Amino acid sequence: MAHVLGVDLGTSSIKVIVVDEAGSVVKEAVQPLNIFHEKSGYSEQDPEEWVEKTLLALKEIGGTGTEEIEALSFSGQMHGLVLVDESGMALRNAILWNDTRTTKECGEIIQTVGSDRMVGITKNTALEGFTLPKLLWVKKHEPEVLEKAYRFLLPKDYLRYRLTGELNMEYSDAAGTLLLDVQHREWSRELCEALGLDFSLCPPLVESTAQTGHLNAETLKATGLSGNVKVFAGGADNACGAIGAGILAEGDALCSIGTSGVILSYEATGDKDFGGTIHYFNHAAPEAFYTMGVTLAAGDSLSWFRNTFAPDMGFEELLAGIKEVPSGSNGLLFTPYISGERTPHIDSSIRGGFNGIDTSHTRNHFMRAVVEGITFSLKESLEIIRNYGKQIDRIISIGGGAKNAEWLQIQADIFDAEIVKLKTEQGPAMGAAMIAAVGSGWFDSLKACAVTFTEEAESFKPSKKQVEQYKEVYELYKQVYPATKDLNHGLMNHR
């Protein structure tokens, strides 16, 4: 039987899945990744480690049951800046999407270009996480590095380049750089000139579904894969997550809880104006777009809690206790701003907190409060999208956060929507595999592929009583940001 591979360069790990013609995941390999936080707000990875770990994961799946791998494609964490020299080697560590060192550069961008013009060209506003402010930071703080730079790339485009030797960037990821004219799908010369960046740093653009060569000799040697495997460009992890969850028509919506958390809604056209209140990007599906709100530390808040307070417990063991605690965690409220926040509060200095700690609270209360706080934060993004007139009654939930049934019910109750869990929560890797399957001619379109590849496993309906209770707690949650903003900005000086 023929197979395709989906490679997801996540923030916490590289995941490779092997998918057969029926859409079943027959094998998977995961390789964890290191993140470096040299200073508060800094977040970097070593691009060489992405390559090494991907080769290891590909080698791991290269054996039995995967004869006839026809094609592979990529999904990757968005926005991370990778600068390469003319020989294609990375000039420094990658500066990641959750690195917030560029507040100053964001201010300078808006001052130079103007907010309306920025949103007019890129459909988005300047945010620390996006690639353009990172380029300007390197220009200011490491000019010798930028001088040596030949092109800038995004994480999965760099990985694909190293595995194939073809250097380019695909549109759904280019949309998150803040240098792409999103509606017209071309690099903005105007922005490069206004901000003093060499236009030639922008790499050639390709469609997500374009074939971008074959695996090079080093990759074949390291993995044992065949030279006949076709490579397709792939997409941003959220665009691929949307494809893998079948988010391919108006009204479709996604909740993804990985390291970050995302609420995403399909958009058929790129001519709307959301004023930068929400991200508005090119989809990896042809000629489509999507809107999205992002919680910087979603799964990351859960991981932080576990690593700090229960390092010997697995996620399932730790989460088992949340059933013992009623909705609302007996008055304990968590805000997940441990790395700052993106949507709706563009604020790199805000930090998280627990409010309402009482002597009666146990670790289970804290655990449930963390899960609820992450979900309230995502509701703020959902609310923005709904307020623009989108009716969202059903949401596909993916990512590590979709593994736990109790959390899925909490999502249904807080979002007041039906939550659907798919057979595999590996949305981004599955989306990449679907791009490879369509590229290989297995299906005429991604929509046709989704019919075979996406299978619902379980559905969680909102309970009226819990919905009403969570509405009240949500209103209190929304008061925490304005009430603690100044306090947190002050505390920043002591960090």
Ligand SMILES: Nc1ncnc2c1ncn2[C@@H]1O[C@H](COP(=O)(O)OP(=O)(O)O)[C@@H](O)[C@H]1O
């Ligand atoms: N069993 C589980 N239940 C709920 N959340 C989980 C579980 N296992 C992992 N997670 C969360 O999922 C996150 C990782 O999700 P993943 O989709 O792999 O992320 P990424 O793509 O960012 O690498 C972790 O931060 C963790 O908080």
Ligand SMILES: O=C(CO)[C@@H](O)[C@H](O)COP(=O)(O)O
């Ligand atoms: O910055 C964003 C989206 O704008 C993040 O969603 C990254 O794309 C990382 O994703 P995960 O590793 O959390 O899946």
